[in-house]
Amino acid sequence: MSTEHDGADALMTAITGEPLPPGAHEDAAFLAEHRAAEADLAVLREQLGLIGHALAEPPPAPEPAPALPVRPSPRPRRRAFSLALGGLAVAAAASVMAGMGWLMSGGGTGAADSSGLDAGSSAEKQSDAGGVAFGSARYLACSRLVAEGEATAVERLPGTTTLRITLSLTRVYLPEVPDEDAKGSKPDEEQVFVVDENVVPGIRAGDPVLVGVPRGVDQPDFWAVGERQIALERAMVTASLPEARELTCG
Known part of the structure; x- marks a missing residue:
C-alpha cells in the first residue's frame, strides 16, 4: 500500500x-x-x-x-x-x-543508477553493512563522512576497471563541526576514493556527487551522482539528522 x-x-x-x-x-x-x-x-x-x-x-x-x-x-x-x-x-x-x-503494486528499485538514471546516478539504496538504508538515522549514526562535492578528477587506473575519483567537498553533513575553529574533526576539503567503474557508471569530472562513508572504512558504500538523485537523498539526510544525534552506533 x-x-x-x-x-x-x-x-x-x-x-x-x-x-x-x-x-x-x-x-x-x-x-x-x-x-x-x-x-x-x-x-x-x-x-x-x-x-x-x-x-x-x-x-x-x-x-x-x-x-x-x-x-x-x-x-x-x-x-x-x-x-x-x-x-x-x-x-x-x-x-x-x-x-x-x-x-x-508498490515495487521499488535500486538506483544505479540505471544507465544513468538521472544522468549517471549509481546510488545504492542500502549500505553494505547490515542492509541499513542510506540517509536513515541508523546509517548516519554509524557514518564517519556524509558529504556532497564535485568530481574534480576521474582517472582510470591503467589496465583495470578501477577509477580514482577526486572530490572537492561543498557541503558536509557528517561529521558535524559545531565550532568553526575546531581542529582535527573537520574533514579535508579534497577527498580521493578508488572504486570500480560499475559502481559509478558514466561519472565525469564536473559531476555533482553525494557519498556516504561508514566508520572504520576508507571507501564510500553509497554514491549518488547527478543533482536530481542527490536532491532526493539530501531530503532524507536532513530529515534524519536530528534523530541520528540521539543514537549511538551499535
Whole structure:
C-alpha cells in the first residue's frame, strides 16, 4: 500500500510531478517510497522512448527489381512487415503494462543508477553493512563522512576497471563541526576514493556527487551522482539528522 502524508499519496505525487506536501521532507517512510516511485517512472519513460523510436521508424524502402524476368509479388513482404510491426506494438503494450503493474503494486528499485538514471546516478539504496538504508538515522549514526562535492578528477587506473575519483567537498553533513575553529574533526576539503567503474557508471569530472562513508572504512558504500538523485537523498539526510544525534552506533 502506498504511503500517504496529509492526504497526499507518495506514488501519485511522483506520477503527477506535484511538489511534496508540507512536512513530507521530515517523513522518512514517505520520502523513501516517493524516491523509489521516481526511479521506477524514470525507467518506464526510458522504455517508452525506445519503443516510440522503434514504432516511428519508416518501413524499409522497396528493393530494386531483380534482373530476372519473374519476381515475387511484393504483397507477402508488406504483409510480413505489417505483422512484425503489429507484434512490436503488442510487445510494447505488454512491457508498459508490466512496468505499470510493478509500479502500482508498490515495487521499488535500486538506483544505479540505471544507465544513468538521472544522468549517471549509481546510488545504492542500502549500505553494505547490515542492509541499513542510506540517509536513515541508523546509517548516519554509524557514518564517519556524509558529504556532497564535485568530481574534480576521474582517472582510470591503467589496465583495470578501477577509477580514482577526486572530490572537492561543498557541503558536509557528517561529521558535524559545531565550532568553526575546531581542529582535527573537520574533514579535508579534497577527498580521493578508488572504486570500480560499475559502481559509478558514466561519472565525469564536473559531476555533482553525494557519498556516504561508514566508520572504520576508507571507501564510500553509497554514491549518488547527478543533482536530481542527490536532491532526493539530501531530503532524507536532513530529515534524519536530528534523530541520528540521539543514537549511538551499535
